[in-house]
Amino acid sequence: MCFPARDNSSYPCLASTSLLAVTTCFPLAIARSIYSVAARDFLYAKEFGYAIKLLAIAKRDDDKVEMRVHPVFIPQDSQLAKVDGVYNAVEVETDLAGKLVFYGEGAGALRASSAVVADVLAIARNIYRGVNNVPELRLNQRVTVKPMPEVTTRYYLRLNAPDRPGVLAQISKVLGDNSISISSVIQKESDLAAQTAIIVIMTYPAEEKGVQKALKQLKQLPVVNEVSNFIRVEG
Known part of the structure; x- marks a missing residue:
C-alpha cells in the first residue's frame, strides 16, 4: 500500500x-x-x-x-x-x-464518508436479510511473521564524516565485516569551515540484522561524526 x-x-x-x-x-x-x-x-x-x-x-x-x-x-x-x-x-x-x-x-471528507456510508448500508442490508457475508478467517498455523532482523533488502545510508583521506576505507570495512556490499557511494557537499562532508551510500541486498549491527558500529567509529539516516530500498 x-x-x-x-x-x-x-x-x-x-x-x-x-x-x-x-x-x-x-x-x-x-x-x-x-x-x-x-x-x-x-x-x-x-x-x-x-x-x-x-x-x-x-x-x-x-x-x-x-x-x-x-x-x-x-x-x-x-x-x-x-x-x-x-x-x-x-x-x-x-x-x-x-x-x-x-x-x-483516499483522503478527504467525501471519500471517507462514502466508504463509511457504504459499509453501514451493507451491514444494515445483511441484518435485514438475516445473512452474514463476512468470510470466515482461518489462521494458517504453518505461516509466521518473519522477524525484522531476517528481512533482506537494499539500503540507503547518509553519514556525516570528516573530509579527509582514509575515512571511506574505514566505513567500507565496517560494512564489509557485516556482509554488506556497496553498490554506489557519493560524497556530497562539504563544509569547508568544519572540514566535514556528507557521504551517501547505496548497498546491494543485505540482511537487516547485519545492517543494524553495522549502523551501531559506524556510530562508534571515530571517523564518523553522525549516522544521519538510513532508508530501505524496494524495487
Whole structure:
C-alpha cells in the first residue's frame, strides 16, 4: 500500500497494514514514520533515480510473512512512485496475473464518508436479510511473521564524516565485516569551515540484522561524526 510521501506520519499506512494484519492474524514487524526523512534525502533519492514513499508492505516468503510500515526508496518510473496528493494505491503481485495496481482518491471528507456510508448500508442490508457475508478467517498455523532482523533488502545510508583521506576505507570495512556490499557511494557537499562532508551510500541486498549491527558500529567509529539516516530500498 502506498501513501503520498508528504503524509504527516505513518498512521494512514499503519492503520491499513494493521487492518491487514488483523484480518490475517499477523502482527507488524516494524513501523517507522515519514518524519524520519529529511529534505535532503528526497533530493539524493532523485539523483539516484528514486522517489521516497511511505509504504505498508505485506510480503509472503515461503512459510513466513513480512509485515512492515516505513519510508522506502522506490524507482521513479514505478507506478507507486507517481502516487501523490489525495491519492492512495495498493499494488498486488500475483502468480498468474502479474502486478495489479488499485489506485484512487483516499483522503478527504467525501471519500471517507462514502466508504463509511457504504459499509453501514451493507451491514444494515445483511441484518435485514438475516445473512452474514463476512468470510470466515482461518489462521494458517504453518505461516509466521518473519522477524525484522531476517528481512533482506537494499539500503540507503547518509553519514556525516570528516573530509579527509582514509575515512571511506574505514566505513567500507565496517560494512564489509557485516556482509554488506556497496553498490554506489557519493560524497556530497562539504563544509569547508568544519572540514566535514556528507557521504551517501547505496548497498546491494543485505540482511537487516547485519545492517543494524553495522549502523551501531559506524556510530562508534571515530571517523564518523553522525549516522544521519538510513532508508530501505524496494524495487
